[in-house]
Amino acid sequence: MSELLEIVREKLQNKFEGALLNAEMQYDYPVFTLEKSNTKVILQFLKEDPDLNFHFLTTMCGLHHPENAPEQEFALMYQLHNMPKNWRIRIKTYMSKQDLDMPTVTDIWKTAGWMERQEFDFFGFNFVGHSNLTRILNMDEMNYHPMRKEYPLEDAMREDKDDKMFGR
Amino acid sequence: MSSIAIDIHPTYKPEGLEGQGFFATSLDKVVGLARKNSLWPLPFATSCCGIEFMATMASHYDLARFGSERLSFSPRQADLLMVMGTISKKMGPVLRQVYEQMAEPKWVLSMGACASSGGIFDTYSVLQGIDRIIPVDVYIPGCPPRPEQVLEGILKIQQLAESEERRRRESPEYKALLAKYGIE
Numbered sequence: 001m002s003e004l005l006e007i008v009r010e011k012l013q014n015k016f017e018g019a020l021l022n023a024e025m026q027y028d029y030p031v032f033t034l035e036k037s038n039t040k041v042i043l044q045f046l047k048e049d050p051d052l053n054f055h056f057l058t059t060m061c062g063l064h065h066p067e068n069a070p071e072q073e074f075a076l077m078y079q080l081h082n083m084p085k086n087w088r089i090r091i092k093t094y095m096s097k098q099d100l101d102m103p104t105v106t107d108i109w110k111t112a113g114w115m116e117r118q119e120f121d122f123f124g125f126n127f128v129g130h131s132n133l134t135r136i137l138n139m140d141e142m143n144y145h146p147m148r149k150e151y152p153l154e155d156a157m158r159e160d161k162d163d164k165m166f167g168r
Numbered sequence: 169m170s171s172i173a174i175d176i177h178p179t180y181k182p183e184g185l186e187g188q189g190f191f192a193t194s195l196d197k198v199v200g201l202a203r204k205n206s207l208w209p210l211p212f213a214t215s216c217c218g219i220e221f222m223a224t225m226a227s228h229y230d231l232a233r234f235g236s237e238r239l240s241f242s243p244r245q246a247d248l249l250m251v252m253g254t255i256s257k258k259m260g261p262v263l264r265q266v267y268e269q270m271a272e273p274k275w276v277l278s279m280g281a282c283a284s285s286g287g288i289f290d291t292y293s294v295l296q297g298i299d300r301i302i303p304v305d306v307y308i309p310g311c312p313p314r315p316e317q318v319l320e321g322i323l324k325i326q327q328l329a330e331s332e333e334r335r336r337r338e339s340p341e342y343k344a345l346l347a348k349y350g351i352e
Contacts, residue, residue, distance in 0.1 A: 138293060139258045146292050154290045163289070 004087050005030035011052060016042060029079075031090045037078075039093045040103045044082060046091075047108055054080035054089065059107035060116070062123040063092075066149050071096045072121065078105070104129040122147035200330035201310045203247070203273065205235040207329060209320070210246035212266065214253025217280035220312040221252050229315035234322055243269040248325060249302075252284035267302045267349060272337045275325050278304045279318060281311045303345050 002025055009023045012032065019042060022033035042070055046054040048078050063075040072094040095102070105112045106126040116127040117136040124145040127133055135142065144151060154161075183202065184193030209231075214223055225231045225239070240246045243266045255263055257290060267276065267320055281287035283308045286296035306330055308321040336342050 137258075151292070153292065155286070155292055155296050157295065158286075158290065158296055 002030070004089065007030065008046075008052065011049065013044065015045060026090075029088060031092055033092045033094070036093045036095050036099075036102065037089065037119050040105060040108075042043055043078065043080075043091065043105055044108055046089075052087075053082050053084070054087070056081040057105070057111050058088070060112060060119070061106075062119040062125055062147070064123060064148050069092075073097050074100060074125070076102060076119070076125065088099055100124055101128055103127070103128045106130060121145070123149070173204045196334050199334050200332075204326040204330040207234075207236050207248045207275075208238055208240050208246050209248040209250050209277075209324065210241065210243055210266070210270070210321075211277050212249060212253075212263065214251075214255060214259070215282070217252035217283070217312045220260065221279065221318065221352045222313065224315040229319065231319065231322065234319070234326065236322065243267070244333055245269065246270055247273065247329075248275050248277060248322075250277045250279055251283045251298050252279040254287060254289055255298055256293050257295050258293070260295050260301050263298065264301050273329070273332070274327060275305045276302055277306045277308065277321055277325055278309045279310075279321065280313060281309060284309060287311060301349065302351075303349055 004025060005025060008030060009020065009032070012020050012023075016038065018035060019034060019038050020032060021035065022031075024031060046052050058079040058081045060078045063077060064073065066073060073096055075092055075094045077090055077092050079088065081088050090097060093102075100123075102125055104116055106127075106129070108118065113130070114136065114159070116125070116130055119125045120127065120130075120133050121135045121138055122145055134140070138146065149167075181191075182193050182197040184191050184197075186192075210218045211218065211221055214217075222228060225236075236248075243249070247270075249267055249270060251263065267274075276298075282289060282294070283298050284304075286294050288311070290296065295301070306321050306324045308317055310317055313321075333339065
């Protein structure tokens with residue numbers, strides 16, 4: 001797996017000088033951390049380069065780490081897959097809470113349409129250029145972004161849960 | 169081989185006056201009997217409890233022997249709304265609309281822990297029990313309940329169907345109940 005890390009790291013460093021902030025193996029996946037400003041260009045290169053050929057966006061998700069520095073509080077992770085060679089990598093970009101605008105990748109991979117709506121719904125990322133950025137899994141009337149760490153997981157409407165019995 | 173006396177009672181006979189070619193009893197008893205043995209369920213199956221219901225409808229635990237032979241997925245033609253599975257808050261208005269579209273007399277059966285109280289999913293997105301939006305007659309706890317328990321729940325609905333008054337929609341208690349849920 002770390003050969004893949006070296007292959008992609010070399011390609012990215014040749015084509016985009018200094019864009020790669022970090023490249024390491026996390027949980028058996030090569031993970032590349034990029035700046036938000038050039039993420040879309042690099043993702044396009046990763047898809048279109050004939051050697052790398054990461055033509056399949058497996059998934060993308062949002063992350064919220066309030067314990068990080070404020071510029072690294074929120075993150076987006078894209079997982080890419082090259083099916084003929086069975087290569088899987090992850091791309092991460094970090095951003096701060098005030099700066100959640102991100103260009104959409106729906107023109108590169110159509111799958112991102114659904115997933116970007118989900119990330120908007122749960123974290124509040126604003127994908128510039130998305131054709132229909134509305135809530136997808138939660139109720140339309142919901143007015144907060146529930147997966148952020150400051151909101152509790154549990155339903156606030158229950159009156160019958162005894163804190164002592166539930167270990168809180 | 170001695171013959172076995174076959175002693176099958178498809179259903180009990182209500183009290184009444186019987187004679188040659190006629191049987192006189194009260195209308196409520198006859199209507200109750202008819203309703204009880206011909207409940208048409210609407211399987212509002214959302215998750216795992218729906219699969220368990222499919223097992224109950226299958227031949228081993230056959231639900232059709234109790235009169236629920238014909239399931240209807242249209243609320244207009246159903247008597248019994250069986251809510252089986254986790255109902256999220258986004259699904260709530262849909263469930264409410266399905267309930268309101270059913271014609272009287274109607275009963276609601278809440279199968280499983282998720283429909284009765286939210287189950288293990290005490291989260292921001294799951295409705296903590298369908299009785300927050302519609303009135304429920306019988307709750308079947310379990311995760312999922314065994315088919316035998318589902319059958320017992322249906323039998324309890326049958327007891328309700330047989331013993332309730334014929335036009336309960338007119339009674340003040342029922343009207344008060346619906347008003348509590350905001351249903352006309």
